[in-house]
Structure formats: structure tokens, C-alpha cells
Amino acid sequence: MTVSWFFFNHRIREELRCQRAQYRQLIQNIPEVVWRATEKGDAVFISERISEVFGYTPDEVLRRGSQLWFGRMHLEDRDRVMQSYTELFKGGEKFDVHYRIQHRDGHWMWWHDRAQLAIDGATGKKYADGLLSDVTQVKELEAYLQQSQKMEAIGQLAGGIAHDFNNLLQVITGYAELVEGCIEQDSRARRHMTKIKGAADRAKSLTEQLLGFSRKQLQQLTPLNLNEAVSQFEPILRQTLSSKVEMVLRLSVAPTLIVGDQAQIQQILTNMALNARDAMPTGGDLVIETGHITIDEAYMRTHTRLACGDYVLLSISDTGTGMDAHTLSHIFEPFFTTKPKGKGRGLGLATVYGIVKQSGGEILVNSEPGHGTCFRIYFPAAAHRSEHVPSYPEAKNVNQGTETILLAEDEPGVRDLACILLEDLGYRVHSAPDGEAALNFAARFDGSIHLLLTDMVMPGCSGTELAHKLGRRRPSIKVLYMSGYTEDKLLRLHLHGNQTSILRKPFTKDQLAFAVQKAIDGPSFAEVSSRLGQIETELSS
Numbered sequence: 001m002t003v004s005w006f007f008f009n010h011r012i013r014e015e016l017r018c019q020r021a022q023y024r025q026l027i028q029n030i031p032e033v034v035w036r037a038t039e040k041g042d043a044v045f046i047s048e049r050i051s052e053v054f055g056y057t058p059d060e061v062l063r064r065g066s067q068l069w070f071g072r073m074h075l076e077d078r079d080r081v082m083q084s085y086t087e088l089f090k091g092g093e094k095f096d097v098h099y100r101i102q103h104r105d106g107h108w109m110w111w112h113d114r115a116q117l118a119i120d121g122a123t124g125k126k127y128a129d130g131l132l133s134d135v136t137q138v139k140e141l142e143a144y145l146q147q148s149q150k151m152e153a154i155g156q157l158a159g160g161i162a163h164d165f166n167n168l169l170q171v172i173t174g175y176a177e178l179v180e181g182c183i184e185q186d187s188r189a190r191r192h193m194t195k196i197k198g199a200a201d202r203a204k205s206l207t208e209q210l211l212g213f214s215r216k217q218l219q220q221l222t223p224l225n226l227n228e229a230v231s232q233f234e235p236i237l238r239q240t241l242s243s244k245v246e247m248v249l250r251l252s253v254a255p256t257l258i259v260g261d262q263a264q265i266q267q268i269l270t271n272m273a274l275n276a277r278d279a280m281p282t283g284g285d286l287v288i289e290t291g292h293i294t295i296d297e298a299y300m301r302t303h304t305r306l307a308c309g310d311y312v313l314l315s316i317s318d319t320g321t322g323m324d325a326h327t328l329s330h331i332f333e334p335f336f337t338t339k340p341k342g343k344g345r346g347l348g349l350a351t352v353y354g355i356v357k358q359s360g361g362e363i364l365v366n367s368e369p370g371h372g373t374c375f376r377i378y379f380p381a382a383a384h385r386s387e388h389v390p391s392y393p394e395a396k397n398v399n400q401g402t403e404t405i406l407l408a409e410d411e412p413g414v415r416d417l418a419c420i421l422l423e424d425l426g427y428r429v430h431s432a433p434d435g436e437a438a439l440n441f442a443a444r445f446d447g448s449i450h451l452l453l454t455d456m457v458m459p460g461c462s463g464t465e466l467a468h469k470l471g472r473r474r475p476s477i478k479v480l481y482m483s484g485y486t487e488d489k490l491l492r493l494h495l496h497g498n499q500t501s502i503l504r505k506p507f508t509k510d511q512l513a514f515a516v517q518k519a520i521d522g523p524s525f526a527e528v529s530s531r532l533g534q535i536e537t538e539l540s541s
Contacts, residue, residue: 033132036118039089041066041082044127053111053134055104074100074108081113089126092117098135110139170506171413173200174421177509200506223382226256226290226312229265236266240273244283247273252290256312257382264355271348272316272375279320279373289315292381306362310381317374323367331365352377400426401513403450403520407431408438408466409482410458414505418453418482421509422516435461435469442470449477451520453503456483471525479528480519482507 033053036045042065046058054061054072061068070078077099087093096114103109115130176197183190230251238247269288276286291313295306323331330336332353356363360380367373405427409415415431422429430445432438435458442449452470454463461469467479482503503515 031133035115035130035132037066037115037128037130039126039128041069041085043069050132053103053109053132054101072102074102076100085128088115088117088128095128095130098139109134109136111135166505167411167414169200170411171417173197173506173508174414174417176200178420222262223257223259224262224265226258226260226265226314226379227251229262230269230288230290230314233266233269237269237273240270241277241286242283245277245280245286246284247286247288250287250289252292254292256290256292258312258359258379259382260359260379261355264359268314268352268355268377269316271352275348276316276318276320276373279318279322284319284372287315287317289313289317291315293378306378311361311378312381314377314379315374316377317372319372322369322371322373324369328365328367332363401517401520402426402428404428404430404448405451405453405516406438406442406449406470408433408435408452408454408458408463410434410455414455418512421512422453424509425513425516427516434458435463435466438466439469442473449474451478451480451516452525453480453482453516453519456481467525475526476524478519478522479525480515 031049033049034045034047035043035050037043043061046061048058050061051057056064056068070082073081081097081099084093084095084097088095094114095116098110098112100108101111112133112135113130115128118127118129119125120127176193180190180193180197183193230249234247234249241247273286276284280286293311293313295308295311297308331349333350336350353363356377356379362378364376364378365373366376401422405422407415407418407422407429409418409431410433412433415433419429419431430441430449432441435454438452438454439461452467454466456463458466463481463483467481471477471479480503482505503512507515
């Protein structure tokens with residue numbers, strides 16, 4: 001009997017030991033952190049995974065208790081979490097919270113913590129049994145998507161305002177130019193007109209910044225070496241900075257080839273240098289670096305904004321005052337500025353953001369108060385030198401024209417002005433307020449139409465749609481687009497192939513004359529379409 005009882009006890013103990021080992025292995029294999037804590041928040045059990053997400057060992061967590069848990073928690077979240085934890089013990093209310101907590105190494109994380117009430121059957125003591133997950137990447141992705149949606153909405157608004165404002169500027173500058181030509185050279189009225197044109201030029205600069213932010217600015221894309229662009233612009237940058245700021249260039253030894261707009265790269269450098277200068281009123285260091293980086297799937301999992309591929313990195317860092325989290329969350333929004341009233345419009349970084357995005361790149365920023373700021377701009381690397389070198393019309397002396405032009409423009413002021421300027425240049429002009437009206441006129445008109453001059457953005461039938469429809473009926477017609485910005489696929493193909501000119505609004509009479517003459521002397525719509533088909537095939541392959 002004694003022997004049988006001994007073997008029975010041994011078997012029971014062995015089964016209990018195996019069960020404990022299985023439960024221990026099960027708990028350690030659970031991806032989340034498993035924990036049990038008292039009503040005060042002191043842990044009585046916590047799984048080994050806490051070391052991975054918190055930096056503290058289970059022994060440290062058990063020993064330091066609620067002081068460690070609540071002590072590392074973000075101040076803005078602490079009262080809310082403590083209230084929810086108290087309600088769990090008072091009435092069994094659900095404990096399911098998200099909060100920020102500081103890792104041992106100092107960086108902030110997001111945790112998703114949930115628990116339910118447990119009562120010890122033997123002692124009647126209450127515990128909280130919970131699961132804890134590190135959801136930092138999920139929260140960062142959510143914040144990024146929300147910020148992207150907000151920036152996209154603001155960009156749409158800014159682009160729409162800039163487009164309408166460009167049309168108004170076109171009327172102002174165009175008629176100012178006409179009036180100026182009728183005024184005596186040294187008259188008081190001519191001096192007043194010069195002031196009007198100067199103000200219009202400054203307004204044009206403002207719209208270009210808005211269009212840059214909204215990613216609808218026409219780009220003069222060329223293959224360029226970022227190292228060369230930075231080096232060539234270095235003397236101007238040094239003049240921008242105060243004598244107290246030391247600028248250091250650390251450029252990659254290997255060529256840094258991208259496809260971009262040289263003027264926009266200079267605009268990025270200028271805006272960044274000005275911000276850095278203002279952040280270092282007593283002096284400091286401005287470091288500009290270039291390099292190469294390849295983003296693979298592993299890197300992408302921790303840097304959710306970047307797609308896989310090869311990038312050229314432009315890093316701009318300063319030793320200035322830095323920025324807090326609130327400022328960082330708004331720095332790319334137009335008209336947001338921390339500068340005193342009258343010292344800045346808040347468009348510098350918004351413009352940089354738009355340029356980078358329109359170039360297919362990404363911009364990231366790290367900053368802390370008192371520890372400076374570092375901007376990292378990732379441009380897609382160019383695999384080889386492209387032949388894409390579009391050009392915009394410049395003021396040149398041109399001969400009077402005699403050809404027939406069909407003008408499609410929905411803004412009455414711009415349409416009337418363009419008619420006056422073209423007729424002054426000798427052209428025969430027929431105007432239409434939209435694409436459909438232009439097509440109807442072309443269907444009724446028996447004579448030759450040498451050129452279609454059309455705005456890109458019109459209600460109903462866009463400029464590219466109009467060109468396509470009219471080009472099928474009149475393959476020999478030439479096409480010239482007018483626009484202040486573009487997001488149209490066909491126009492981007494035109495720009496890629498350098499097959500036609502784009503007349504940027506607002507334009508002068510000389511610029512209009514040169515663009516029209518260049519378009520009339522250029523390839524027909526049929527020839528352009530054939531070339532664009534080849535380009536589209538090349539790009540898709």
C-alpha cells in the first residue's frame with residue numbers, strides 16, 4: 001500500500017511538472033507579453049518577452065513594480081490608464097488601452113495593453129491578467145497616413161487657389177505690359193506701372209511656392225548629378241548664411257545621379273539653409289551630405305514611408321534649437337511658421353515637401369529641442385542618363401505671324417488678353433470658352449487651323465482631351481499647351497519626349513510669341529502622338 005501510494009504521488013508530481021513546463025513554454029511562445037499584477041499595479045508575473053519591448057528584465061519589472069510601469073509612461077496618458085486600471089478592479093470594467101511608454105534606451109513606444117479581472121479561489125485576492133503588445137509601427141503608420149491625407153487635402157486646396165490666382169496674375173501682368181507700352185518712358189504713370197508689375201512678380205513667386213507644395217508645378221526635369229548641383233550652388237548658400245554659421249559639405253565619392261529640376265534642387269537647399277540659419281542665431285554648424293542607400297524589405301518594415309529601391313540621399317543637419325513634437329507634426333503645412341509675425345510666410349518647408357513628393361521621393365526629419373534638426377531627403381536614383389530635357393519658352397525677338405490659331409481658354413480675362421496679344425503679333429485668332437466649343441468651331445470651319453493653343457485645365461474637356469479629339473480630325477495641326485501646373489499623364493509624356501512646348505502662366509507677350517512660333521515650326525500632332533506612343537512603351541517596359 002505504501003509503495004503504491006509512493007508511485008501514485010510520484011506520477012502526479014511528474015504530471016504537474018510536465019504541465020507547468022508546457023504552460024511555461026506556451027506563455028513564452030505567445031508573441032505578446034503575458035502579465036499578472038496586483039490592484040496597485042505591481043507585477044507578480046511577467047513573461048520574458050518584456051525584455052524585448054521594454055529593455056528591462058522580468059526581475060527588474062517585478063522588483064520595481066508600479067513605479068517602473070507608471071514612471072515610464074507618458075504624462076499625457078498616465079491618468080487615463082490609471083483610471084481605466086482602477087475601474088477594472090472596482091467593477092470589472094474592460095481594461096483595453098493604448099498608451100506611450102519610454103523604452104530603457106530612451107525612445108518612445110506605443111503599447112496596446114488589455115486585461116481582465118482574476119480572483120484567486122483560495123485567498124479571494126484580485127489580480128489583473130493581461131496581454132501587452134508593442135504597436136509602435138502600427139501607430140506610426142496610422143499617423144503617417146493621417147498626415148498624408150491631410151497634406152493631400154491641403155495640397156488640393158493650395159493647387160486650386162494657385163491655379164485661379166495664376167489666371168488673375170496673367171490678366172494683371174498682361175494688361176500692365178500693354179499699358180506700359182503706351183506710356184512715355186520717363187512718365188510718372190510708367191513708374192507706377194513698374195510698381196504694379198513688381199508686385200505681380202512677387203505674387204507669381206508666391207503661387208509658385210503653393211504649386212510646389214501641391215506637387216502641381218511644371219518641372220524642368222533633367223538628368224543631374226546631385227553632388228555637382230550642391231557644389232555649384234555652394235557659394236550662393238554661403239552668402240545666405242551668417243558669418244557665425246559654418247557650412248560643411250560631405251559629398252559622396254560615387255556619382256549621385258537623379259532626374260530632377262535643377263532650379264528646384266537649389267530651392268530646396270536655399271529654404272533649408274535659411275531655416276538652419278534662423279535656428280542658429282548664435283552660430284553653429286550646417287552639414288550637407290549626399291550618399292546612396294538601398295531600401296530592402298527588412299529596412300522598409302521599420303521605415304514605412306519608403307518603398308524598396310535605390311535612392312540618392314541628401315541629408316541636411318544643423319546644431320540649432322531643434323523642434324518639439326507639436327512643431328514637427330505641422331512643419332510641412334503651408335503658412336505654418338514659428339517665426340515672429342512678418343518674418344516668414346510659412347511656405348519654405350511646404351515647398352520643399354511638395355518638390356520632393358513630386359519628384360517621387362520622400363523626406364524624413366529628426367529633431368529635439370536643444371539637439372538640432374536633421375532632414376533626410378530620398379530621391380529615386382537614376383539608373384542611367386535620360387534624354388528627357390524639356391525646355392520652356394524664353395523671351396526672344398520673333399517675326400510677325402500670319403497663321404490661324406484656335407484658342408481654347410475657359411477664363412474670360414485670359415482668353416481676351418491672349419486674343420489681343422496674338423492679334424498684335426499678326427495671327428488670325430478664333431477663340432472658344434471650352435473644349436467642346438473649340439471642337440464645334442473646328443467642325444464648322446473649312447479653312448486651315450495651324451495651331452491649337454489650349455489651356456490644360458478646363459471644365460468638361462481638358463486640354464489634352466481636346467488635342468486628342470481635334471488631332472484625329474486634323475492630324476497636321478500643331479499643339480501648344482498653356483498651364484501653371486500639371487498632373488496630366490499625357491502632358492507628362494509630352495514633357496518626357498520634349499516634343500512640344502508648354503507655355504507657363506503667367507507669361508509675357510515675348511514668351512507667348514516665341515512659344516507660338518516654336519510650336520508652329522515644330523512637329524504636327526500626328527508626329528507627336530507617334531513619338532509619345534513609343535515613349536509610353538519604353539516607360540512601361
